[in-house]
Amino acid sequence: MKQSLILLALLATSLAATAQMKPRPDAFPPKPEPLATKAISMATTADDMSAWDRYPTYETYLEMMQRWATQYPTICTIDTIGTSIQGRLILAAHIEGNRDMDLYRPQFFYSSTIHGDEVTGYVMMLRLIDTLLASYGQSQRLTTLVNEVGIYINPLANPDGTYRRGNHTVRGAIRYNADTVDLNRTFIAAKAVPQENQVMMDYVSAHRFRLSANLHGGAEVMNYPWDSFTSTQRPHPYSDWWVEVCKRFVDTCRMQSRSYLRDVTESGYTAGGDWYVIGGGRQDYMNYYHDCLELTMEISSNKTVQSELLPTYWHYLNAALINYIGEIHTLPGTQGIDRSEECAIRVFPNPATSRVNVSGLPVGTQVELLDITGRCLATRITDTSPLLIDLDGLPRGIYLLRTAGTSMKIAKQ
């Protein structure tokens, strides 16, 4: 979580006498919570998770991930991002349909619980994986989503913090990793990048994630970039888009609960730096270094919610979490990119750098390449092999391929 400015101000006052101390987020007085919110039940087998009202033990977590890969081998594989300092696995479920088809698909990434005690998102991500897999072939909408987007979900980014007291419980979980380092302050900016972050950086560098979110707890607000600056100092270039995305997310959740996502702002969202500025966070790392639009989702005021309330949070969040994956089709600059399998004509790669292949058109079809103003830049006639359309020398941007029957947008990178 991010702590409020008011608390920071209070702490600054109390630290005035000891100016050399840095404020530590976990040093704030904890929110008073009724005792009942501390009721934590653990699932010791994957079957125990069937009602989604418990937290998994570490072994149960591994069992669930393995079971999904076994049960849904054509659409789910489990990636090992790396290991934690104490040797626990940092995993991601890679969910994608029609893998044998050579199609461009944008890649999406969810990650949770980089702060080990903020475990609500951990269970939300597990349940999201289960929902996407179980809905494949059942729900047309979710089947299309899984076919159109490469979805990667890392439920637990800081397993040593979460299982601080051992693999059998999340009670006593801590924010930090085993070296007492805050992983959400130590991307790039840190002198020594912690092991958990290094493997995460390697993983995201090996992919081309275009949209992602990092789930936290301790507050309820959507926090869009930048975290390193206030919006007055440096607004994110896509601030307008972020606001629209956040509004849609918040509105969707509030259809289930009017009071949800209100403990930081009435709107339910904020530019990160306007809440308070941090350095070395993953959100800015993803946005700045990977051109991946990442949102920080603070999803529960209590970091470790009573386990029997987990289904309530899922009720608030599930539609919004699924819709957020689909926001990858609304990214600035990529609106309207052809949704591949919806038509027999295939255009790949898309986005493209120097040329695109067009297949699936009858021999002798005329194809025109137009710029965004409708000016015709080239005309080609298909023959028996895929048509190659040269984009070299064209500026980056959106172009249109038009035939007599259809047209589709392509993006030049």
Ligand SMILES: [Zn+2]
């Ligand atoms: Zn956090």
